Amino acid sequence: MDRTGIADELNAWFSREARPLPWRDPEISPWAVLVSEFMLQQTQVERVLPRWVAWMERWPTPSALAADPPGEAVRAWDRLGYPRRALWLHQAAVEITERHGDQVPSDIDALLALTGVGPYTARAVATFAFGERHPVVDTNTRRVIARAVHGRAAAGMPAARDLDDMAELLPNTPAAAAVFNAAAMELGAIVCTARAPRCGVCPIAQLCEWRGSGYPENAPTKRPKQARFEGSDRQARGRVMAALRAAEGPVARAELLAAAVSDVGPGDSAQAERAVASLLSDGLVVVTGDALRLP
DNA sequence: ATCCAGGAAT
DNA sequence: ATTCCGGGAT
Structure with missing residues (x-):
């Protein structure tokens, strides 16, 4: 594997194309x-x-x-x-x-x-923040390594091996390593995206194993599928939190239970109770008298 | 429908 | 190892 090639190319690309995000300011x-x-x-x-x-x-x-x-x-x-x-x-x-x-x-x-x-x-x-030399692996980096290094269409489940994979690609100096960590994430976020990778503008297209082997459909099948959001408990919780954020102070329990239910749907009172109970359990909601408020 | 600069609880 | 946890964009 062309270890220094990937790092050199990505770091050069990052210096040209990185989005100017405020938390990347060296003085932050x-x-x-x-x-x-x-x-x-x-x-x-x-x-x-x-x-x-x-x-x-x-x-x-x-x-x-x-x-x-x-x-x-x-x-x-x-x-x-x-x-x-x-x-x-x-x-x-x-x-x-x-x-x-x-x-x-x-x-x-x-x-x-x-x-x-x-x-x-x-x-x-x-x-x-501190310029130390560590492998930093997020979902973008996992996908970039899966494609460029392992020749796979997508990453599998997160594993301890991911950190070792990134460590092998990391440049020697802490400064270059820090840039490379950010560059790998940036590439995954804006070029090597999950659905429609823009290989035409990818700085490591010539080094990419997945591209080199003709984009095989070899994505791991292990990935857990995400439950639908519409009608979910998470959506109900979100409605309760929105009502609490909008209120100045405490909100009556009945009012929150009503807020948990869709404006149009038939309403699921059990789900509304579940939402409020779980928010109380998480500490996102606390009781004051017979009303509820933010902690 | 699937994905997203993940982490905690089980 | 699985499940739960928002909400916006494609």
Whole structure:
């Protein structure tokens, strides 16, 4: 495998074509990088941008966020989805304030110990905020490696092997390695996309095993299928959260149960109860008297 | 219908 | 190892 070829070509391409995202500014704080990584979990760049800007304006440090109630984080999260991330980010801010003197740690294990920080986010922060040399593997990078290196149409299930694959491609210097991690993600996000890869503009098309072998239909069949969103409990939860964000203060339980139900559909009272119960369990909703509010 | 800068709970 | 968790875009 042409290890240095892929890294050299992708890094050169990245220097020309990378989107000018604010969290890639070399002067940005580690906290700003951490916030971006939380928001970018399962959420595209375009949707994150405005919320990230507002968030950093309001909470420029971990301690600033920790000083506000978690419900304010949930409200500012707006419609980014997976609102537990907002709760987790607030909790991580508390932990950073209490355990690390208001400074985001650079150590992988210290990062992994933070609420809501997993294998991807820990390495992303250590690499992009602190310039350390680690393999950073997200869904884009897994697909790029699956195609370019393994000659497969798509990546399989996430595995520990993914980190080893990326580590083998990583340039030696920390600076070049950090750029390459970002470049592999960027390529997957805007060129080597899941549905319609734009191989005509790909900087490593000549090195790509999948292209070289004629685009075989060899995608792994293991991938779990996502449940439909329409009519789901997740949709009902989303409606409850939207009602709570829109309200100034507490909302009557009956009003929230009504909000959980579609405006037009017949309504599923059991599902509405389930939604509120699970939100209470997650800590996204708390009880005050006979009403409910954000934490 | 499928995908998305994932992580936690089980 | 599976399941759950939003919501927007294609």
